[in-house]
Amino acid sequence: xxxxxxxxxxxxxxxxxxxxxxxxxxxxxxxxxxxxxxxxxxxxxxxxxxxxxxxxxxxxxxxxxxxxxxxxxxxxxxxxxxxxxxxxxxxxxxxxxxxxxxxxxxxxxxxxxxxxxxxxxxxxxxxxxxxxxxxxxxxxxxxxxxxxxxxxxxxxxxxxxxxxxxxxxxxxxxxxxxxxxxxxxxxxxxxxxxxxxxxxxxxxxxxxxxxxxxxxxxxxxxxxxxxxxxxxxxxxxxxxxxxxxxxxxxxxxxxxxxxxxxxxxxxxxxxxxxxxxxxxxxxxxxxxxxxxxxxxxxxxxxxxxxxxxxxxxxxxxxxxxxxxxxxxxxxxxxxxxxxxxxxxxxxxxxxxxxxxxxxxxxxxxxxxxxxxxxxxxxxxxxxxxxxxxxxxxxxxxxxxxxxxxxxxxxxxxxxxxxxxxxxxxxxxxx
Amino acid sequence: xxxxxxxxxxxxxxxxxxxxxxxxxxxxxxxxxxxxxxxxxxxxxxxxxxxxxxxxxxxxxxxxxxxxxxxxxxxxxxxxxxxxxxxxxxxxxxxxxxxxxxxxxxxxxxxxxxxxxxxxxxxxxxxxxxxxxx
Numbered sequence: 001x002x003x004x005x006x007x008x009x010x011x012x013x014x015x016x017x018x019x020x021x022x023x024x025x026x027x028x029x030x031x032x033x034x035x036x037x038x039x040x041x042x043x044x045x046x047x048x049x050x051x052x053x054x055x056x057x058x059x060x061x062x063x064x065x066x067x068x069x070x071x072x073x074x075x076x077x078x079x080x081x082x083x084x085x086x087x088x089x090x091x092x093x094x095x096x097x098x099x100x101x102x103x104x105x106x107x108x109x110x111x112x113x114x115x116x117x118x119x120x121x122x123x124x125x126x127x128x129x130x131x132x133x134x135x136x137x138x139x140x141x142x143x144x145x146x147x148x149x150x151x152x153x154x155x156x157x158x159x160x161x162x163x164x165x166x167x168x169x170x171x172x173x174x175x176x177x178x179x180x181x182x183x184x185x186x187x188x189x190x191x192x193x194x195x196x197x198x199x200x201x202x203x204x205x206x207x208x209x210x211x212x213x214x215x216x217x218x219x220x221x222x223x224x225x226x227x228x229x230x231x232x233x234x235x236x237x238x239x240x241x242x243x244x245x246x247x248x249x250x251x252x253x254x255x256x257x258x259x260x261x262x263x264x265x266x267x268x269x270x271x272x273x274x275x276x277x278x279x280x281x282x283x284x285x286x287x288x289x290x291x292x293x294x295x296x297x298x299x300x301x302x303x304x305x306x307x308x309x310x311x312x313x314x315x316x317x318x319x320x321x322x323x324x325x326x327x328x329x330x331x332x333x334x335x336x337x338x339x340x341x342x343x344x345x346x347x348x349x350x351x352x353x354x355x356x357x358x359x360x361x362x363x364x365x366x367x368x369x370x371x372x373x374x375x376x377x378x379x380x381x382x383x384x385x386x387x388x389x390x391x392x393x394x395x396x397x398x399x400x401x402x403x404x405x406x407x408x409x410x411x412x413x414x415x416x417x418x419x420x421x422x423x424x425x426x427x428x429x430x
Numbered sequence: 431x432x433x434x435x436x437x438x439x440x441x442x443x444x445x446x447x448x449x450x451x452x453x454x455x456x457x458x459x460x461x462x463x464x465x466x467x468x469x470x471x472x473x474x475x476x477x478x479x480x481x482x483x484x485x486x487x488x489x490x491x492x493x494x495x496x497x498x499x500x501x502x503x504x505x506x507x508x509x510x511x512x513x514x515x516x517x518x519x520x521x522x523x524x525x526x527x528x529x530x531x532x533x534x535x536x537x538x539x540x541x542x543x544x545x546x547x548x549x550x551x552x553x554x555x556x557x558x559x560x561x562x563x564x
Contacts (some may be wrong), residue, residue, distance in 0.1 A: 061479070078479065154506060154519050176519075183504070185521035254468055354477040357468055395471040396478060420478060 044425060045385040049339075052384075052425040053096035055415070059087045059422035060103075063110040064160060064329060064405040065415055066119070072137055073098075074119055075405070075417055075424070076112040085109055086121055087422070090137045096426050104141055105130075110158035110231065112405075115209060116167070124157040125150045127171060127207070147171065147207045149215035151200060156229035156247070160329075164235040169209035170242055173216070174229030175202035179249045179301045180285035187255050191301030195285050198225050202284055204233070204242070204276060226282040226314055227274075232330040238344050239374040242276040245327035245348055249288055249299070250355045256300040264306065266356045267291060271325050272317035273348070275374060283314030291320055319376050324353035325363035329406040332371075337412025338429045345370045347383060347414065349403040354396050361393040366403055366416060384427065387418060458537020461530055465523055466538075474542035480518060482511040486543040494549055497539075498557045501531050528554040 044052045055073065060081035066074045073089040081087070084103035092099040111122030118129040119139050126148035130139035146169065150159055156174025163169050178185050180195040195202070204227065205220040214220060223242070230244035253265025260268065269288035276282070286302045287310040289295070296316060298304030321327070329349040333342050345368055352364035366384040370377045389400035396402065401418035409415055414427040469481040476483040484490050489511060490497065504522035508515055526534070528551040535554075539546040 154517055183521060184519060187525055251468060254465075354471070354480065355468060358463065358472050395473055395475055396480075397471070397473070397475045397483075402478075 043386060043389065044427075046427065047383065050427055050429050052427045055091070055096060055424040055426050056089060056098040056101060057421070057423055059089070059101060059417075059424065061108075061419045062087070062405060062417035062422040062424065063158070063419055064112045065407040065417045065424070066112045066114045067407045067409045067415055068114055068132070069410050070135075071410060073407075073415065073424070074112055074114070075422070076109050076121060077422070078108055078110065078419055080106075080108050085123070086112070086119075088137050089424070098424075100137060102138055104138055105143070111161040111171070113161065113163060115163045120146070120161065120163065120169075120209070122159040122161055122171070124159055125152060127159060127161055127169065144212045146209065146212055147205075147214045147216065147220060149217060151176075153201070158229075158231050160231045160233050162233050162235040162242070163209045164240070164242075165237055167209045169207040170223060170233065170235065171205045171207065171220070172227075172230045172233045172244070173201050173203060173205050174231075174247075175227075175284065177201075177228075177285070178251065179255075179299055181255075181301055185251065185255070189255070189301070191285055191299065193302070197285075203227055204230065204244070223278055224276045224280050224282060226280075226284045226286075228284040230274075232327040232348060234330040234332060236332045236374070238332065238334060241374050243274065243330060243332075243346070244276055245271060245273045245321070245330055246282070246284075247326060248272065248323065249285070250324070252288075252300065252306075256306075259300055259304075259306040262359075266323065266359045268323050269297075270317070270320035270323060271327050273319040273321065273327075273346075273369070273376075274315065275318050277315075280315050281312070283310065283312065286310075286312050287314050289317060289320055291323055294320065319369060319380065321348075321350075321367075321380065322362060324355040324361075326351035326353055328404045331406040331408060331414075333408060333414070335408055335412030338414075341370060342368065344372075346376075347406050348380075349406050349416065351402050351404055351419075352388065352393065352396060352399060357395065361396060361398075364388040364393060364399055364402060366406070384416065384425075456530065456533065458533045458541075461526075461534040462537055465526065465534065469520075474538070479514075479516070481520075482509070482514075482516050484538055484542050484544070487511065490538055490542070490544050491546045494553060495557060497535060498531065498549065498554055499561075501526070501535065502554075502558060502561065524558075528552075528558065 061078040062075045063078050064076050075087040077085050085108040086105035088102045089098045090100040107123040109123040113120045120129045127146045128143040130143050132139045153176040161171045175197050180191045181189040203225040204223045206223040207214050229247040232245040248269040252260040270291035272289050290297050296310035298308045328351040331347045348367050350363035353361045364387050367380050368383040369380045387401040387403050404419040405417040407415040417424045474484040502524045505520040508517040531554045532549045532551040536548040
């Protein structure tokens with residue numbers, strides 16, 4: 001009885017309310033709401049208008065990432081997960097979250113990319129490709145080896161790669177060394193002169209992406225030299241140039257304390273962003289880039305003392321980043337989802353430092369560099385932050401996540417994968 | 431008389447200066463910070479997938495000879511550390527004296543949740559000598 005009287009009293013209000021609810025259910029994209037309120041990851045700090053969805057949480061030690069035109073995602077793993085080195089992910093209902101996760105491949109590695117109907121993947125010693133099957137998440141599981149013969153390398157062994165529109169495959173062959181000392185990483189040891197490592201390492205090697213069975217020192221061509229380790233390597237299809245961001249050398253203070261204080265060791269050298277042009281020398285190991293002076297300097301292993309400028313005439317970077325940030329991927333944004341200022345600019349994933357100890361570690365973010373034609377047009381800015389999950393990082397172990405790979409989705413979203421546990425974010429602009 | 435006093439003062443000055451310049455012996459902590467911290471980090475925890483942790487480590491608490499040799503010769507190749515594997519490069523630290531290595535290793539074996547016996551300079555010397563080419 002009481003209920004009836006309430007209804008009589010508030011009848012109109014109740015029916016109005018009911019009507020609104022029905023309208024809401026009919027006209028609002030419910031799954032869109034779910035994405036924003038249930039699964040939106042609020043832990044990343046992003047510019048206004050951007051938000052992130054967690055695609056998958058722990059797929060393995062994810063390094064680089066590629067997204068197919070149908071939205072399927074492939075991630076290379078630095079360590080085998082259940083015996084496999086590649087994760088394949090499908091979002092069936094298009095809400096951003098992974099619905100199917102499969103694993104294949106028997107080798108761990110870093111490089112991954114889609115070209116000409118194939119999924120290319122690199123271990124530390126070879127680049128191979130798997131034929132993609134239209135409609136299927138998993139490719140043909142028998143890979144073909146495109147390029148091999150890369151020597152095992154215990155530091156800087158990741159063979160990240162990129163492929164241009166002409167079918168040229170560019171592979172990062174990092175140097176198994178810090179600054180070409182022998183023995184490596186020791187106090188006051190001079191650098192080897194000339195550095196014998198440059199013959200087979202310390203540069204980018206060029207191959208034919210469509211030809212199987214190539215061997216580095218027989219069929220590959222050394223495209224550029226003088227690069228310590230460029231895990232962040234990308235062909236820019238807009239301006240037809242190759243670009244890379246280099247891991248600068250470590251431990252200036254540890255090995256040359258008479259020239260570099262602890263503070264200087266922490267803040268030097270810069271991580272260099274290069275436009276790579278064929279045949280050029282980019283300076284390693286004979287030089288490094290001084291972040292404060294914005295100058296290329298002679299390395300202390302080769303007569304430098306923190307004050308002597310480069311006498312080898314090596315190439316200058318197009319931009320310099322703070323020391324030890326550890327650039328692990330580079331992506332040129334070519335889509336239209338993000339605001340116009342992002343178009344044709346570069347995103348860089350910084351893995352984060354270890355070499356700033358005992359001081360605070362830095363990096364652990366994704367930055368953006370605006371471009372005009374083939375060069376930066378303005379200062380770099382932090383785009384995505386708080387991957388580490390803590391405000392002060394004293395040791396890399398403190399970081400929950402370390403960004404490692406970047407990809408652009410078919411809808412223009414930016415995908416980021418990290419390599420502590422393999423979390424993947426999809427960043428979109430609304 | 432003045433000459434004698436001046437001489438005395440001069441001698442006193444250089445003697446005390448000499449005493450001042452004699453450094454206090456390096457502690458294990460100082461040695462760790464100078465030679466190990468960069469890679470193995472301030473908390474001894476290392477860097478994931480790159481430099482092994484020294485915390486509660488069987489490599490630290492185990493065989494003394496193996497541990498001393500790592501510092502003298504460096505270490506390369508795949509190793510298992512607890513339930514993880516590393517395949518990196520540790521440079522040799524053979525420019526350190528027997529005393530420095532003993533002090534350093536004793537510090538590591540008694541910190542970072544490690545509880546093991548000290549290592550003496552003689553123990554380091556013995557291993558260094560056995561490694562010398564005859």
